[in-house]
Amino acid sequence: MLANDHVDVDVACGEIHALMGENGAGKSTLMSILYGLRQPDAGTIVLHGAPVTFASPAQAIDAGVGMVQQEFALFPQLTVAENVVFGREPTRRGLLSRKAAVLAVAELISRHDLRLRPGDRVADLPVGARQQVEILKLLYRQADVLILDEPTAVLTPAETERLFGVLRGLAASGRTVLFVSHKLQEVLAVSDHVTVMRDGRVSAHGATGSFTPASLASAMVGREVDLDRAYPRGTPGAPVLELPELTVRSGEIVGIAGVAGNGQNALVSRIRKVAHVPEERGEVGSASQASLADNLAVGFHRRKPLVRGGFLRPSKIRKHARSIVARFDVRGSIEQPMGTLSGGNQQKAILGRELTHGAALLVVEQPTRGVDVGAIENIHAHLIVYRDAGHGILLVSAELSEILALSDRILVMYEGRISAEFSRAEADPERIGLAMAGGAP
CATH class of the missing domain: 3.40.50.300 (P-loop containing nucleotide triphosphate hydrolases)
Known part of the structure; x- marks a missing residue:
């Protein structure tokens, strides 16, 4: 079976576009192709009106496409600033300029209203803050298309709300956010448009306001799903x-x-x-x-x-x-x-x-x-x-x-x-x- 079978997705600048589907529906494969982790057998990626090909994530980042994966790629013992600039450190006279790194990261934190400090050690941060560091890494590299794969899977409700605020701010600044998620209510709350995949194909697409939780669930699994099922009580024993x-x-x-x-x-x-x-x-x-x-x-x-x-x-x-x-x-x-x-x-x-x-x-x-x-x-x-x-x-x-x-x-x-x-x-x-x-x- 093809992981992606003639999948067409159009995403506009300045929007939060949700990608949904069952486990194994092909979402991760599609995003991996967009980020250069996998190579497609056929088809075309068009970015800002021009066809592009990414042989690696480094090429995707150079073109302005970044991805925050479920498993964070951070150095716990380094600071926020050191993690953000790693691999693209600002220099002065050929040497790393820590002052310039801290100033650049502090400016990004302020501009996007993030709850981070450049000098904090990543190992001491809660998981929601670590995720923000991953987003900062992409912003520092001037990514204007951000892919977030199941970003709320390990977040508390309060951290999820803070993330949504960050994503809305990024979209308002003209960036495009691809939000990969299983969670119906979150998709309805934060996205502008949604694409649903099933068995490697697009099964539904449209403005988020045109969907309900029930219609999204049905598009994902191909049948009606009882979202509010009440299970009978058990009979406790010893x-x-x-x-x-x-x-x-x-x-x-x-x-x-x-x-x-x-x-x-x-x-x-x-x-x-x-x-x-x-x-x-x-x-x-x-x-x-x-x-x-x-x-x-x-x-x-x-x-x-x-x-x-x-x-x-x-x-x-x-x-x-x-x-x-x-x-x-x-x-x-x-x-x-x-x-x-x-x-x-x-x-x-x-x-x-x-x-x-x-x-x-x-x-x-x-x-x-x-x-x-x-x-x-x-x-x-x-x-x-x-x-x-x-x-x-x-x-x-x-x-x-x-x-x-x-x-x-x-x-x-x-x-x-x-x-x-x-x-x-x-x-x-x-x-x-x-x-x-x-x-x-």
């Missing part, structure tokens, strides 16, 4: 996890709500010998260079039927992998490296592997981060089935709508402690949001 501040019972989902950095990771790190879908799927949950089949064998590799007489059985490993791929709708070959799958398919694979263990307790962190609406529906359905089979689930999510949709009980973390608890009947976004901000007992 405890499967007991901590001084937290209990999870069989047959229930306990949701942990809270702004990132309020102790969720520390809480999860105290829990052992359970099935676990970690927040960092690439760094902790999988081995990117190993095949999908090998990744799906993790945790099963010392047990029958994957091993016999102390030796792994490749045919059984492949059969095991194919079973999980089919059951959880993972799009990809079991032989391909895990890291080459789209983010959503990596997530479905890891979730499928952990659910297949059948552990009494599943700890799942950010289960739908960077995942399209169709995959979200799939993941949520599997979690409900697992709960209804008598397992307990501890759900940690930055998506309040996800917490509200799935949880039988909701705990709020604030400044390292559980500050509030809500039954499903008591829970509403306003009360939980207040507790997340430290405003509730």
Whole structure:
């Protein structure tokens, strides 16, 4: 199947243009071609009325096209200014001029109203500020077309709003922003036009105001999606996890709500010998260079039927992998490296592997981060089935709508402690949001 099949996208100067689609729809391939990371088999890129060809990202940047990828390319031990000018340092008499670098970066920060200081060390910055450093790198190189790939995937709601303000300011100054995202409400809130891809083709295109969440979702997955599905309550049984501040019972989902950095990771790190879908799927949950089949064998590799007489059985490993791929709708070959799958398919694979263990307790962190609406529906359905089979689930999510949709009980973390608890009947976004901000007992 072609990754991009006769894709035509027209983007105007001074607009925020959203690109949407399911995981594996071809969005990243299209943007990689525009940025010079991949070469097209056919077709033409036209920039400011003239055909262009980029053999590398360096050529794209020289032509004014820059990209902020999901994995930031920053030097943590260097300052903001040093990261921004790296490779294009201002010089005086042949030597690096730190003063000129700081002044140039400070001017850009001021002009675009960013919450950064040139002398701050990148390692000390929150993730939203690091993303702004990546944007600054492109502005310093005078990029007038900025591609942002899933830019809100790791941001808090407040950081997302700040990013939107930056993007609106860039568009108002005449720059073009290509905003690649799965999130319907964000696309509707920030973009001027939207292009939707499905199976490598454009399935919808138009002014953002002509779409609704439902019509965007339908264009993405080719069917109607229930965006407001309310799942029935579970039937809690005996405890499967007991901590001084937290209990999870069989047959229930306990949701942990809270702004990132309020102790969720520390809480999860105290829990052992359970099935676990970690927040960092690439760094902790999988081995990117190993095949999908090998990744799906993790945790099963010392047990029958994957091993016999102390030796792994490749045919059984492949059969095991194919079973999980089919059951959880993972799009990809079991032989391909895990890291080459789209983010959503990596997530479905890891979730499928952990659910297949059948552990009494599943700890799942950010289960739908960077995942399209169709995959979200799939993941949520599997979690409900697992709960209804008598397992307990501890759900940690930055998506309040996800917490509200799935949880039988909701705990709020604030400044390292559980500050509030809500039954499903008591829970509403306003009360939980207040507790997340430290405003509730």
